[in-house]
Amino acid sequence: MSRRLAHAPFPPTHKTTAMPARISHRSQLSDPLSAVIAPPVGESAAAKQARVAREAEEQRVSDAIDDELRRERQDRKKRGKREVKVLLLGQSESGKSTVLKNFRLKYAPAQWKAELQSWRAVVQLNLVQNVLTILDVLQERLSLPEATEVPTGSSPPSSFPTGSRTSFDSTISDITTAPPALSPAAAKVQLSQKHRILLLRLSPLRKVAEDLRRVLGAGADFSNADDAAHGYGVLDDTGPAQPKRKEFAVRGWISALGLKGEDENRPVPDSPTDSTSEVLSSLRDDILALWEDTDVRALLRAADVRIEDRAGFFLPDTARITAPGYVPSDNDVVRARLRTMGVQEWRVVLEQGAGGLGGSGLASDSFGAEWVIYDVGGSRSMRHAWLPYFDAVNAIIFLAPISCFDERLAEDPRVNRLEDTLLLWKAVVKSPLLRGCTLVVFLNKCDLLKRKLQSGIMVNRHMLSFGNRPNEVGVVVKYLKDKFKDILRADAASPALGGISAAARTTYLYATSVTDTKATAATLNIVRDGIIREHLKHAEFV
Numbered sequence: 053m054s055r056r057l058a059h060a061p062f063p064p065t066h067k068t069t070a071m072p073a074r075i076s077h078r079s080q081l082s083d084p085l086s087a088v089i090a091p092p093v094g095e096s097a098a099a100k101q102a103r104v105a106r107e108a109e110e111q112r113v114s115d116a117i118d119d120e121l122r123r124e125r126q127d128r129k130k131r132g133k134r135e136v137k138v139l140l141l142g143q144s145e146s147g148k149s150t151v152l153k154n155f156r157l158k159y160a161p162a163q164w165k166a167e168l169q170s171w172r173a174v175v176q177l178n179l180v181q182n183v184l185t186i187l188d189v190l191q192e193r194l195s196l197p198e199a200t201e202v203p204t205g206s207s208p209p210s211s212f213p214t215g216s217r218t219s220f221d222s223t224i225s226d227i228t229t230a231p232p233a234l235s236p237a238a239a240k241v242q243l244s245q246k247h248r249i250l251l252l253r254l255s256p257l258r259k260v261a262e263d264l265r266r267v268l269g270a271g272a273d274f275s276n277a278d279d280a281a282h283g284y285g286v287l288d289d290t291g292p293a294q295p296k297r298k299e300f301a302v303r304g305w306i307s308a309l310g311l312k313g314e315d316e317n318r319p320v321p322d323s324p325t326d327s328t329s330e331v332l333s334s335l336r337d338d339i340l341a342l343w344e345d346t347d348v349r350a351l352l353r354a355a356d357v358r359i360e361d362r363a364g365f366f367l368p369d370t371a372r373i374t375a376p377g378y379v380p381s382d383n384d385v386v387r388a389r390l391r392t393m394g395v396q397e398w399r400v401v402l403e404q405g406a407g408g409l410g411g412s413g414l415a416s417d418s419f420g421a422e423w424v425i426y427d428v429g430g431s432r433s434m435r436h437a438w439l440p441y442f443d444a445v446n447a448i449i450f451l452a453p454i455s456c457f458d459e460r461l462a463e464d465p466r467v468n469r470l471e472d473t474l475l476l477w478k479a480v481v482k483s484p485l486l487r488g489c490t491l492v493v494f495l496n497k498c499d500l501l502k503r504k505l506q507s508g509i510m511v512n513r514h515m516l517s518f519g520n521r522p523n524e525v526g527v528v529v530k531y532l533k534d535k536f537k538d539i540l541r542a543d544a545a546s547p548a549l550g551g552i553s554a555a556a557r558t559t560y561l562y563a564t565s566v567t568d569t570k571a572t573a574a575t576l577n578i579v580r581d582g583i584i585r586e587h588l589k590h591a592e593f594v
């Protein structure tokens with residue numbers, strides 16, 4: 053019961069105050085208060101009976117409020133004792149929200165299952181955006197005169213550390229509004245009338261995308277992927293103006309998805325309308341025809357649009373997603389991309405027997421039975437919002453997407469993504485506010501790293517210090533692990549800030565692919581136990 057609610061039915065009047073009758077009996081005539089709370093002069097027997105009854109009811113309500121407040125205080129105290137606070141950090145698209153999803157899937161599966169349906173609009177939007185990306189490339193090619201002769205030649209690879217090129221790798225964006233400028237090779241790919249017809253038939257998807265964005269509604273925003281124009285650096289304000297791109301984002305995916313929790317008064321957004329799903333369903337064969345067309349594939353390859361490596365890639369699942377009555381699977385939700393804006397607080401109470409309390413021997417009132425996870429927006433303009441959360445967290449899970457060694461930041465195309473991640477890690481390690489907490493690093497997106505290396509992309513072309521080491525996943529992971537450890541060691545060698553030596557901090561590093569829910573569940577168990585162990589170890593010294 054809230055305080056507002058408890059008081060509302062009995063507004064105090066000049067005769068009846070919230071003061072309990074108990075006090076009026078104890079009052080002395082000399083007490084000025086007694087004059088205010090004394091019964092009216094010449095009160096009739098009926099009026100007295102009514103007043104006494106009213107005062108008794110007020111007393112009952114007042115006692116109930118006191119009890120409620122006492123209970124709330126005790127709950128808070130108890131919760132504080134069992135609550136673990138974790139902050140997810142890392143650049144945009146590093147996998148923070150995906151880790152949160154894995155955590156909820158593993159430790160609160162009943163709640164997770166109940167929310168699957170809410171993700172339908174997001175998965176549909178991801179699929180539609182996949183198609184629109186292809187249509188943009190197609191349109192660009194079809195707008196060229198047929199016999200266009202374009203000089204050949206390929207662009208140089210990006211360098212590491214940061215070079216000064218301003219073009220950016222198309223793989224770093226899942227959604228672009230401006231079609232990429234076609235490479236000479238792409239301009240040579242021959243298309244036919246069939247492609248023009250597909251382009252035309254699939255054009256209603258632009259309206260479908262708009263509708264789906266509207267469904268996701270007030271909590272969502274189709275805004276600039278970032279504001280490099282505002283000049284944000286790794287954690288502060290340093291970069292100059294750059295061209296902007298747009299990506300669909302949410303201020304709060306709790307409210308955007310209509311989940312309970314954030315703003316209970318906000319109207320729940322509609323489900324994707326039947327007509328939206330019907331349009332999608334009717335275009336199923338055209339979407340598949342587009343995606344399976346060999347000329348289109350050749351065009352995408354020539355244009356270097358590696359759509360299958362992008363976030364929220366759902367084209368192979370078209371038949372399933374466009375089927376009537378589609379409900380997203382666990383895996384769909386984990387792979388769905390919805391950019392986070394600001395900082396989202398998630399409370400996860402570990403469900404019994406869900407690999408949560410049951411498996412660990414944790415009692416429901418012990419430390420670790422409830423987790424508060426802060427999921428932050430990772431792009432540069434949002435990093436200033438992280439700072440207030442640095443205080444009083446038990447652990448940081450830092451997401452380092454190591455497949456991004458050849459990619460550039462969406463918000464500042466001059467900056468290599470891996471370099472940005474390492475700078476961010478340095479800033480986290482150096483932060484005096486974080487000296488007391490456990491650090492966990494996920495060297496993430498190992499699956500994508502493997503695919504890239506197998507496709508022949510050479511790490512040493514983008515990261516000169518990698519030298520002549522073999523271009524293999526294990527070697528790259530080991531090399532980068534050492535880089536992260538080196539930064540820790542360098543910090544430990546510098547004078548300790550805030551009275552706690554950086555060397556005393558426990559740091560765990562894991563190679564992960566957090567879209568693999570099974571493997572991630574096992575990693576999360578180890579991480580959870582490690583964080584709890586660390587806390588208990590320190591608590592013993594307090």
Ligand SMILES: Nc1nc2c(ncn2[C@@H]2O[C@H](COP(=O)(O)OP(=O)(O)OP(=O)(O)O)[C@@H](O)[C@H]2O)c(=O)[nH]1
Nearest residue numbers: 145146147148149150363364387392430497565566
């Ligand atoms: N293949 C693969 N995809 C991943 C992995 N981790 C995350 N992703 C995908 O990458 C996309 C971005 O992940 P998010 O968790 O949304 O990234 P984020 O760090 O929360 O990004 P912001 O909200 O912009 O800060 C999603 O579509 C994920 O499914 C991974 O290990 N492998």
Ligand SMILES: [Mg+2]
Nearest residue numbers: 148149391392
């Ligand atoms: Mg996110």
